[in-house]
Amino acid sequence: MNFNLEINKEKCIQCGLCIRDCMPKIITFNENKEPVSIKERENSCINCQHCLAVCPTGALSINGKRSENSQNIEKEFNSEMILNLIKSRRSIRHFRKENVSAETLEKLKDMLDYVPTGVNNHGLFFSVIENKEVMDELRKAVNDRIIKIVSNKAIKPIAKTFERYTDAILKGEDIVFRGAPHIIVASTPKNAPCKDYDGTIALSYFELYAKSLGIATCWCGLAYACFKYIPGLKSILNIPRTHDIAYCMLFGYPEINYTRTTQPEKVPVRTIKEIKIKESFWSKLFE
Ligand SMILES: Cc1cc2nc3c(=O)[nH]c(=O)nc-3n(C[C@H](O)[C@H](O)[C@H](O)COP(=O)(O)O)c2cc1C
Known part of the structure; x- marks a missing residue:
């Protein structure tokens, strides 16, 4: 990425917000109080585009992105609806046997593009099966192998995972993909600063947005384990060699609907009321 900061001097009101919100401190005022970049720091730009997003008058373009091509931001969100969405999300294991519409797939x-990634890495790669016939082929390929694995107790980590489902698997039940017509597999670059988190964060956003569009999802640790441990399966997903699978999520139109929320136990949330540091221990570290 070539760093490029452009300021429309007629629009700039010299408020300094772009300077204040530049995390790597690349922007400063020049002697005429115009925002300019500090040349030696330009390499530190993570292309977060906060300067573009925060400018109240749309005076700033960064790295080829112009303010007129950004969407305006709603000032208020319905927090009750968002909480309701979170409370009513479910891992759904009964899907209609039909493809999600192309329009909805595009929206998803x-x-x-908008999910957060550590250090704004944005190196995520998603493999999506958009056609249920293709999903059926994957289902068959995986289930054929799992039957062999549970029968022969081969590939230890997988055999152990599937032990409790042996009867169902031998009866031909689709334990892994739950009859879903689609799967999305998130993978992250092996060298991404937050590789262990970016993929699951992305799928969490996917889960909630899908729910808002009437699409059911199910986190799929079993599919993750299959892709990880059964040789030859990962290559089906066309994942770049530079990437590792982060997690998998099934999705499709729900065949069932839930009438009410569940009633989860309270999780412990502890307020820290004072900070106690053992100074003697700490100072010993630096002796
Ligand atoms: C990381 C993770 C992995 C999961 N893997 C599977 C899976 O492989 N198969 C499955 O049917 N459900 C899977 N689930 C769904 C959980 O079993 C589910 O969250 C739990 O039953 C509670 O239901 P709820 O999500 O509707 O609240 C997974 C959930 C998470 C968060």
């Missing part, structure tokens, strides 16, 4: 995929 487009949303993925």
Whole structure:
């Protein structure tokens, strides 16, 4: 990425917000109080585009992104609705045997550009099966192998995982994919600063946005384990060699609907009321 900061002097009101919100401190005022970049720091730009997003008059373009191409931001969100969405999300294991419409698939995929990634790495890669016939082929390929694995107790980590499902698997039940017509597999670059988190964060956003569009999802640790441990399966997903699978999520139109929320136990949330540091221990570290 070539760093490029452009300021429209007629629009700039010299408020300094772009300077204040530049995390790597690349922007400063020049002697005429115009925002300019500090040349030696330009390499530190993580292309977060906060300067573009925060400018109240749309005076700033960064790295080829112009303010007129950004969407305006709603000032208020319905927090009750968002909480209701969170409370009513479910891991759904009964899907209609039909493809999600192309329009909805596009919306879901487009949303993925906006998920947060550590150090704004944005190196995520998603493999999506958009056609249920293709999903059926994957289902067969995986289930054929799992039957062999549970029968022969081969590939230890997988055999152990599937032990408790042996009867169902031998009866031909689709324990892994739950009859879903689609799967999305998130993978992250092996060298991404937050590789262990970016993929699951992305799928969490996917889960909630999908729910808002009437699409059911199910986190799928079993599919993750299959892709990880059964040789030859990962290559089906066309994942770049530079990436590792982060997690998998099934999705499709729900065949069942839930009438009410569940009633989870309270999780411990502890307020820290004072900070106690053992100075003697701490100072010993630096002796
Ligand atoms: C990381 C993770 C992995 C999961 N893996 C599977 C899975 O492989 N198969 C499955 O049917 N459900 C899976 N689930 C769904 C959980 O079993 C589910 O969250 C739990 O039953 C509670 O239901 P709820 O999500 O509707 O609240 C997974 C959930 C998470 C968060």
